[in-house]
C-alpha cells in the first residue's frame with residue numbers, strides 16, 4: 001500500500017501544533033494541572049520513572065506482561081520516536097517542587113496499513129480517574145489527524161474495563177472486534 005500523500009502535504013506546513021516544541025498545560029479534575037510535551041530519545045528516564053509507579057495491573061493491561069522493569073529493547077522502542085510515524089506525548093504533574101510522571105499517550109504507524117496508527121495510553125495509578133487518559137487520547141487523535149492518518153486502532157485486553165470505558169466516552173465512531181482475550185478498537189479519524 002502506498003504512503004498517504006497527505007503526510008507530505010501536512011509536513012510541508014510545519015510548524016504545526018504537535019511539533020517538537022509542543023507544550024500544553026491541561027487542567028484535571030480536582031484542580032491538578034499536567035504539562036504535556038513530546039517524548040523522545042532523551043526521555044528514557046521519564047519512561048522508566050513512570051513505569052516504576054505503575055501498579056502490576058496497569059503494567060499488565062498496557063504491556064500484557066508483568067515485568068518489574070522494561071527490557072532494553074522495549075525502552076529503545078518506546079523512546080525511538082520521530083514525531084510522525086511514532087509519536088509520544090508525556091504528561092508531568094508538578095507537586096511541590098517535584099515533577100511526577102503521570103502518563104504517556106503514543107501512536108505508531110502500522111507497517112501494513114500506512115493510513116492507520118496504533119495507539120496506547122497509560123496513566124500512572126496515582127493520577128487515574130481525573131481525566132488525563134481522556135485528554136491524552138484526544139490529543140493523539142488531533143496529532144494523528146494533523147499528520148493525515150485516517151484511522152486509529154488499539155489492542156486492548158478484553159477485560160480492560162478502564163480503557164474500554166474511556167473509548168466508549170470519546171464521542172467518535174468506533175468499532176470493537178473481540179477476538180478472545182484481546183479486543184481491537186478501530187476509530188475513524190478523518
Ligand SMILES: CC(C)(COP(=O)(O)OP(=O)(O)OC[C@H]1O[C@@H](n2cnc3c(N)ncnc32)[C@H](O)[C@@H]1OP(=O)(O)O)[C@@H](O)C(=O)NCCC(=O)NCCS
Nearest residue numbers: 058061062122123128129130131132133134162163165166
Ligand atoms: C485506561 C486508562 C488510560 C484510563 O486513564 P484515566 O486517566 O484513568 O481515564 P480518565 O480519567 O480520562 O477516564 C475517562 C473515562 O474512562 C472510563 N474509566 C476510566 N477508568 C475506569 C475504570 N477503572 N473502570 C471503568 N471505567 C473507567 C470512565 O468512563 C471515565 O470517565 P469518568 O471518570 O467520568 O467515569 C488507565 O486506567 C490506565 O493507564 N490503565 C493501565 C494501562 C492501560 O490499560 N492502558 C490501555 C492500553 S491500550
